[in-house]
Amino acid sequence: MGEAIVVTSGKGGVGKTTTSANIGTVLALQGKKVCLVDTDIGLRNLDVVMGLENRIIYDLVDVAHGRCKLNQALVKDKRFECLSMLPAAQTTDKTAVKPDEMKQMVDALKADFDYIIIDCPAGIERGFRNAVAGADHAIVVTTPEISSVRDADRIIGLLEQEKQITPPRLIINRIRQHLLKSGEMLEIDEIMNILAIDLLGIVLDDDGVISSSNKGEPIALNPSSKASLAYRNIGRRILGETVPLMVLEEKNGFFRRFKSLLGMR
Amino acid sequence: MSATQPLVTMKGRKDGLVLVMDEACAYHDLVRELKIKLAANTNLYKDGPVISVKVEAGNRYISSDQRNQLKEIIHAFDHLKVEEIQSNVMTLEEIAKKKAQEKIVTIARIIRSGQVLEVEGNLLLIGDVNPGGVVSATGNIYILGALRGVASAGTANDGKDAVVVASIMMPTQLKIGRVISRNENGSDVEMKEKSLVECAYLDEQIGKIVIDQVHTALKKRNRSSAFEKL
Secondary structure, eight states, X not given: OOEEEEEEOSSSSSSHHHHHHHHHHHHHHTTOOEEEEEOOTTSOOXXXXXXXXXXXXXXXXXXXXXXXXXXXXXXXXXXXXXXXXXXXXXSSOGGGSXXXXXXXXXXXXXXXXXXXXXXXXXXXXXXXXXXXXXXSEEEEEEXXXXXHHHHHHHHHHHHHHOTTSOOOEEEEEEEOHHHHHTTOSOOHHHHHHHHOSEEEEEEEOOHHHHHHHHHTOOGGGOTTSHHHHHHHHHXXXXXXXXXXXXXXXXXXXXXXXXXXXXXXX | OTTTSOSEEXXXXXXXXXXXXXXXXXXXXXXXXXXXXXXXXXXXXXXSOOEEEEEEOTTOOOOHHHHXXXXXXXXXXXTEEEEEEEOSOOOHHHHHHHHHHHOEEEEESOBOTXXXXXXXXXEEEESOBOTTOEEEESSOEEEXXXXXXXXXXXXXXXXXXXXXXXXXXXXXXXXXXXXXXXXXSSSOHHHHHOOOOEEEEEETTTTEEEEEEHHHHHHGGGTHHHHHOO
């Protein structure tokens, strides 16, 4: 029996879809059977980020309305045998599926997969309620910006009211080191003080994330990037390992000092 | 019997007039006699200073309508001013309401953005109030944690004595009674430095909400009474 994890944030554009794709990828790298579920009906993105758009035949709404079987709608990943995706429909909107239909689907998926990663749409309306309906755990994604932390706080409040979900865990995304150093960005401690939930991981802002998303290749596949390492650590923490947080300070070596002399970061 | 025992007895005291009312007679008889007595006896002092009047109703229940009526009758005489109307009797409803106002409600959780916590009586919150969260109480608010959202104390009719106490006081807005104050200087750096328990109260002299350390708040206007009505 698998576990269903919803990835949510409240605010849009903080990296829910990227996080879902990468968590799914790193868990698959560890050999787990993973199913990604896109619940952003009408504005689906997960398939694009995974590079699976052209493989979609049926979608989540077709399953909910009985137009196909659940297995027929699942899209197999091109890189991993153990990774699948249940895409959202692009032609209708969030009201096409009811929370209890969503729960039935996730429950059915739990029989076949180790992890079901549910990508939640922005907002706190129907789409959010659909996404959390079948979830056992929750991951809240935030960036070190005040508006995104506020929305994360709101979402945590709503998640705490869902009795079947264990206490949510936090991912702080898009941390920019130079802003953090100059004190222009909210510090991690400050965010943790306000949100007061367990920290699952921190991900540094990385230009590679954008280019790899555009290519349909999750960054987690590229082992040399820092963001990739962060996602791999997060994956290991989800599997129950204890992994220390990434050290943000880079060593102030000769080369680095030389670079900063030249005005390079 | 009523011929020998007057229904309303007027007593003059140093600080004013006391009207002792018979407990057993009908209310309309009482009103009638009150009017007659006042008319007959108080003209003497007409030109003197305003006399304060205290009504002692004994074991008679006086509804709020009747209270207003008695006041009206007495205030018909220009130089009389009702100070209070005392009665030994309260309805169960009133007493339950009063008890609810005085109890202390303990809640242990974080009030997050978008959440509203309203209690009747005094609130003891063990946890934070995050920005966007609201706590409100008819009495005082005590927060063992950080207040970063909105706190509204003394939401009952006459709540200007209420106080807000928090371990870390960084509210976006404070309301006490009908007065509201907001944090103008955004994120207060200097407030974060001193992590003392602080208390917000309404300074009636300046009509504004003041945040101060608890002991200074206590000194001001003998505020212990507000704290102690638990």
